[in-house]
Every structure is written in C-alpha cells, then in structure tokens.
Amino acid sequence: MAYDFKNSPVIDQVGIEERVARFNTRSIKKGSKVQALKLALNMIDLTTLEGKDTEGKVRQMCYKAIHPHIAMPGLPSTAAVCVYPTMVKTAKDALKGSSVKVASVSTAFPSGNSTMQIKLLDTKFALDNGADEIDMVISRGEFLKGNYNFVFDEIASIKELCKKYDTRLKVIFETGEISTLDNVRRASDIAIYAGADFIKTSTGKIGVAATMPVTLVMLDAIKDYYFKTGIMVGMKPAGGISAAKGALQYLVMLHETLGNAWLDNKWFRFGASSLANDLILQLEKEVRGVYFSKDYISVD
C-alpha cells in the first residue's frame, strides 16, 4: 500500500497532553476497579531483560506468570513473559501447559545496532526455540537520519520471517530516543504499514520509557489504520509503569480511544516487572478492606 511517511500527521502536543490529563481524572472504584485490576494483570508481559538473567530466575518468573499470587484464588495469569532469545527455551519449558506465551526480544535488543544478517539470525534463533511473539527494535539512528525506507524494510523482513512461524511481531520504537511526538506518529505509521502486529513504546533500558502522551499518539495511529483498512493492531507500552493506578489510567485511555475490542490481552499489553505486585497489592486491598503489605507477596 503506497503511503508517504513524510506525510504522517503532525501532532498537537498541547492537545495530546490535555487529553491525557482528562483521562487521569476518571475515578474507577469498587467492582469496576477489581475488574480493571484483573484485566491489567492479565495484560502483563512479565519481563526480565538483564545481563544477569539466569535460567533459575527465568523459571521463577515463569512460575509467577502462571500463578501471580497463590494466596488469592481466581486470579488470571499474565499474558506472556518477555525474555532474551537465549532464555526462550527455558521459559517455554517452564510454561508448558499454561496459557502464558513466551515473547522474545530480538534484532540486537536493546540498541538494534547490528547487521541485518545478525538481526535475522537472532530472530530465527528465538523462533526456532519456540517463541510465540517477537519484540524487535527499530534502527533509531536510521530513523532519525530520515532513512524511513530502511526502517520499513527491516521491519518487513523480520515480519516475513515471523510469518513463516505464524508468530506475532511487536515493534519497539524506543520513543525516548526518537523524542518528538511527530516522530512517534511517523514511526507508528511505518511499523503498522510494514506489518507490525503490535507497536511498543520502549525497551525499558533508557531513562525515558512509556508515557501516556506517547501511547495516545500510537493509539491514534492504530485507530486511523483501523478505520482505513479494518485491520486491528495491538499496543504495548513498556517500562516505567509500576503503579496500579497508572495502569488503570492507561486502560481508560485505551477504552476511550480504541474501544472495547482492544480491552483484551490479544490487543493490549503492559511491558512491566513490578506492576504485577502493585496490582496484587490493590486487589488484596479491595478484597480485605484494609491496606495490604508487600511482605505477603513474592518479590519476583
């Protein structure tokens, strides 16, 4: 489909911020709150992406993904775990028989500074090990140089590979590095037209991670594409969302921008590690009527 990415809509930053501020005034209490907290828990990609990751840590995290909080019956599991390609096999084994998916970062995550050949091998390795989803990063340097075709082509090549394995592709922009909302919108358009199943804000490896304004711009891009083609694309804000309250505000924004169809972990994910525990803390508060303590929740 022909689309000139230089013509991506420009973004009214003040307007976006004001709209986000309005989402943050919604009050969600009681039954709706419990429902939203459980939904948020069910949308988490429980993540560990550290140099010090071990098989043991990944197995422990997988257990947590299936059973977020044993003491509370009826809790959903998280949507997926998100790990490095070398940990995919471990995670896949640990999650056998559960509904939790394995997402693997790839394409020389987090910098994306490598050759196309290595990026494809990196992705193929994860896919061969059984990854259900691939989280790729774009080449931010090329994007900032204005080399949009390069970015489009690299996404398209990875998508082609994923298609062979029937695996969904998430595309990470690292919005903290491409800075402006105009750039975020343009990157969204490029990724969506190149075949991304999900667009994702950040790697979680730099200071500026997911913010609500950035996410809103990306949701708008998804909305425009949907109206044009009828094809749904997923959204994954990642990094920096650690409080339940913040997560609920994202859900409000999602609901009011894209509607009910997207309120499902097939179309929306939180990339997070500590968010799960805060959601559990708030769920326990709703059930018990008193404020709960992290002393009673597993640390990882």
Added chain:
Amino acid sequence: MERIEVLKTYKIFIGGQFPRTESGRYYPLKLKNNMTVNVSLSSRKDFRNSVIAARGAFSGWSARAAFNRGQILYRIAEMLEGRKEQFLEELKQLGYTASSAKKEIEQSIDRLVYYAGWCDKYQQLFSAVNPVASSHFNFSVPEPMGVVAIMADESTALLGLVSVIAPCIAGGNTCIVLASESKPTCAITFAEVIATSDVPGGVVNIVTGNRKELHAHFSSHMDVNAIINCNSEKDFNKTIGENASLNVKRVFTWNKNWADENEQGPYYITDLQEIKTTWHPIENIGVSGIKY
C-alpha cells in the same frame, strides 16, 4: 503603609514534603491571639501515602551506621534549640504559660540529645552471645521492627511527640505520627525542624487529624509493624488491639506523663526492636577451644 503579616499555612509532612491533605478537609483551631488556624484533617489516604513513604525510607534508615543516626538525632536537637523562640511563641498560642512553654521546649531538646546518645549503645546492652549445647556460635541482636504508627499524646504539643519519635527512629524504625488534635501546630513546625536536620524524607511523617476517625486505619494497615497509642481511650484501644491482630502488629499504650524525667530510657527503644538470633555452625566446641 501598615505591613500585613505573612502567616504560615499549616500543612502535613509526608515523605520529606509538605503536602496539603489529599482530602481537602480542614478543621479550625482558635489560638490565644484570636487568630484561627485551618489545620489539615487528614484522611486514610494521607495515612496510606505516609506508610508508603515510611516503608520506602526504612531500608535506608535502618541500614545507616548507628553512630550516624545518633548524629542526625543530635542535629534535630541543634535545630530545635535554634528555633526555640518560634516554638515558645507557638506554645503560648496553644495555651501554655511562658514558663511551662520554656520547660516543654527545653525538655524536648534534652530528650533528643538523650536518645541521640543511645543510638549506638543499646545494641551492646541488649545483645548476647548465648551458650548452646551444640557446635554453634549463637548470638542475639536487636533489629528495628519497621514501620511504626504513632498516635501522639493529646495533652502536650511537643514533648509527647518528641518523646515517642526519638526512641522510635533512634532504633532504626520509621514512623507515621498523628499529632495532638487540639495542639497540632507545634507538631508541624517540628516537622520543619526534622526536614532541615538531615533526616531522610519518609523516616518521620506527621499528619494532623482526628483520632476517632483514623485509629482504625492506623491499626488495620498490613504494612505497619507496630502501633503506639499515647492516649487512654478504652474503646479505641479495643479496636486497635483487634485490628492489630490482622498482621500481628506490636501494640503499645504509652499513656505517660512525658514531663517526668523517668519517662525516658533504652526500654522505649527496645520495645520497638525484634530480637534476631543467629546459629552459626562452628567446629566442635571442645576441639576449637571455644567455651560458650
């Protein structure tokens, strides 16, 4: 032209900052000079925020060198001494006579210095190497309990507050204090003293409000490890005891005459400590020559 005096807004003290209560409520308090103060009527959410701040500050504060905690407590005393005049004036507005105000502030300063001294000493007195009948080196040491919720003495503006905060933080705990409802202004000014004494934000949190409303929340929060009520309301204490059982909080009723010089001592510190005993394997006792 006559100058209009700039008056202070009394807010609350959470995590080293001075927010207004999230509830937006206040209660009027008439002072002796016929001025009225609008005092924050804190809510359970202010308390919850305080607990989050106190929990966040706990690991850093309890890990500090004991001597350093002593230095900081002494620093609070220094700051208080420097602002004596302000406190004297404020106490008089709350109904103290000039001489009783002077006595209260001086006792408060002395009490801070007293507990500053204890910071790096109580551990030696209350630790022990224990004789055991196996090849273990066995020792017990006091460790801070964690987050302590305090409902301060209603009858004093400053001394009751200081007398409880000092042993609590001297032992490495962090706290949330509900100030005297009828004499809250001094507590907030004392928060300004704490904020400028190198006490890390969140170690001491001070809220103002109503005990009847807040005691149930103070005692039911699962992330609070101990609760101290310095007043003697029987039905409050019953609720506190029942709620505290939820997570087996330590409960203390310290309904004391804080002006009494005997109402200070290391036991106020150790009440808020847990004893940790460690069994450390060693070679056979007889062989290694250890005599425990």
